[in-house]
Amino acid sequence: MSADQTQRATRCLVAKVGLDGHDRGAHVIARAFRDAGFEVIYSGLHRAPEEIVQAAVQEDVDVLGISILSGAHNTLVPKVIAGLQSYDAFEDTLIVVGGIIPEEDKTELKELGVAEVFGPGTAIKETVEFVREHAGPD
Amino acid sequence: MRAPTNMASETLSPENADLYEGVLSGDHSALARVITKIENRTPGYRELLSALHEQTGNAGVVGITGSPGAGKSTLVDKLTRQYRNNDETVGIIAVDPSSPYSGGSVLGDRIRMNSTAGDMDVFVRSMSARGRLGGLSMATADAVKALDAFGKDRIIVETVGAGQNEVDIVETAETVVVVVQPGSGDDVQLLKAGILEIGDIFVVNKADMDEAAGTVGDLEAMVHMDETSGTGVLGGHHAPDDTEMDAASAEDDAADTEDGWTPPVLQTVATTGVGVEQLRGALDAHRTHLSASGEGARRQQTRAETEIRRLLRSDLGRIAEQALGHRGGVESLAESVAQRETDPYAVVNDLIEPLEAAVFDASDTEDRADGE
Numbered sequence: 001m002s003a004d005q006t007q008r009a010t011r012c013l014v015a016k017v018g019l020d021g022h023d024r025g026a027h028v029i030a031r032a033f034r035d036a037g038f039e040v041i042y043s044g045l046h047r048a049p050e051e052i053v054q055a056a057v058q059e060d061v062d063v064l065g066i067s068i069l070s071g072a073h074n075t076l077v078p079k080v081i082a083g084l085q086s087y088d089a090f091e092d093t094l095i096v097v098g099g100i101i102p103e104e105d106k107t108e109l110k111e112l113g114v115a116e117v118f119g120p121g122t123a124i125k126e127t128v129e130f131v132r133e134h135a136g137p138d
Numbered sequence: 139m140r141a142p143t144n145m146a147s148e149t150l151s152p153e154n155a156d157l158y159e160g161v162l163s164g165d166h167s168a169l170a171r172v173i174t175k176i177e178n179r180t181p182g183y184r185e186l187l188s189a190l191h192e193q194t195g196n197a198g199v200v201g202i203t204g205s206p207g208a209g210k211s212t213l214v215d216k217l218t219r220q221y222r223n224n225d226e227t228v229g230i231i232a233v234d235p236s237s238p239y240s241g242g243s244v245l246g247d248r249i250r251m252n253s254t255a256g257d258m259d260v261f262v263r264s265m266s267a268r269g270r271l272g273g274l275s276m277a278t279a280d281a282v283k284a285l286d287a288f289g290k291d292r293i294i295v296e297t298v299g300a301g302q303n304e305v306d307i308v309e310t311a312e313t314v315v316v317v318v319q320p321g322s323g324d325d326v327q328l329l330k331a332g333i334l335e336i337g338d339i340f341v342v343n344k345a346d347m348d349e350a351a352g353t354v355g356d357l358e359a360m361v362h363m364d365e366t367s368g369t370g371v372l373g374g375h376h377a378p379d380d381t382e383m384d385a386a387s388a389e390d391d392a393a394d395t396e397d398g399w400t401p402p403v404l405q406t407v408a409t410t411g412v413g414v415e416q417l418r419g420a421l422d423a424h425r426t427h428l429s430a431s432g433e434g435a436r437r438q439q440t441r442a443e444t445e446i447r448r449l450l451r452s453d454l455g456r457i458a459e460q461a462l463g464h465r466g467g468v469e470s471l472a473e474s475v476a477q478r479e480t481d482p483y484a485v486v487n488d489l490i491e492p493l494e495a496a497v498f499d500a501s502d503t504e505d506r507a508d509g510e
Binding site for chain 2: 028033041043044058060088
């Protein structure tokens with residue numbers, strides 16, 4: 001195989017934002033994405049929205065998965081989206097949210113530009129398939 | 139302000155021209171996208187690099203390698219903090235292995251880069267091996283170029299040191315730091331790992347552990363043995379306890395050692411930041427040494443040679459694959475070899491002969507053209 005062959009990979013940032021220490025779900029998703037052949041960058045806990053934006057821009061990810069179980073999604077997600085827009089990185093990033101998100105908030109998040117919201121009980125396969133279908137290097 | 143006036147930049151596609159302008163004008167998204175193109179080997183990336191090449195050569199490039207868990211990322215984080223305190227901009231490329239089974243990877247170095255999170259003047263990029271063999275070192279070297287052209291003052295390449303690939307990667311750096319953790323075995327292990335030859339600076343991290351003194355002793359003994367065996371004239375050289383002295387005495391010994399640099403063995407506790415300032419000092423000392431002794435220019439020459447050879451091999455490899463394709467692909471040829479109808483040497487000979495002939499035809503023609 002030539003070293004110069006085009007080699008694409010789907011890059012994902014799995015992010016924990018805000019004061020929320022529950023990262024089991026994020027870890028499970030990170031592993032599942034890895035096993036699906038994606039390149040996964042994990043942010044670590046307690047990240048500020050600006051830090052998530054910085055990581056998403058610099059790593060030029062195809063997918064940004066935000067895990068929130070604290071209930072602060074209506075405050076934090078818009079900040080992340082605005083940040084991505086300011087770096088012109090919103091259009092080409094698929095944003096998915098996972099965690100405890102009340103039904104009435106889902107519509108709002110989707111209107112903001114979140115592609116899908118995955119609640120508790122979602123099969124991992126479903127999430128991976130969604131990403132495969134909607135994201136990927138162009 | 140660097141004006142984009144070189145020839146290569148004038149022939150870029152509109153998209154690449156935008157990216158080129160973006161990188162030179164400090165647009166972070168453009169830089170990120172250029173590195174993606176480099177990583178993916180997207181068609182057109184070569185023209186882009188070809189244009190950017192002229193804008194490079196200003197950054198100080200440090201390679202940091204060591205076994206997993208030695209504390210490389212934490213050390214990089216603290217070192218970056220030092221550079222930022224000094225108002226220098228930093229680019230970091232963190233290379234992690236990928237799964238040989240799924241090709242996927244979890245790139246976790248970013249988690250350790252805490253102390254500068256949110257600071258856009260620190261550009262961190264995680265890279266995975268993606269199952270490529272020689273390609274990773276090329277991609278890394280090219281990404282360093284992009285960061286250099288962007289105008290980063292310091293660039294740090296971090297990688298797990300385990301094999302040839304890693305050695306290739308860190309060799310894209312001017313200065314190579316090898317991070318060792320205490321208790322990583324006796325001096326035979328250090329010899330076996332083959333890391334002594336590539337280190338310009340050794341760091342024993344987690345120096346607050348009990349075994350640290352022993353590891354430092356082992357390393358110093360090895361470093362000085364290496365020095366003695368290289369020239370055979372350094373019998374009277376005493377290992378100084380102080381690393382600053384070590385760096386200074388290395389200057390004095392310039393006539394005696396091969397390139398006049400004795401790799402210092404430093405101690406750090408990356409989690410608390412102890413010893414990181416000394417590491418920065420040693421890095422600066424090595425940089426000064428490189429330019430003063432002419433070794434820096436020699437290394438640059440070697441790097442350029444390696445780069446040309448790698449590109450050439452990669453392109454020739456592609457041509458060879460095409461030639462293979464014309465002959466019906468590797469499968470059918472392999473089948474006849476496996477059936478003992480022919481042998482691999484004859485197969486390759488058949489493939490190479492016309493290529494070789496073409497190469498010599500071309501150089502003959504040139505010779506004649508020169509003669510006329």
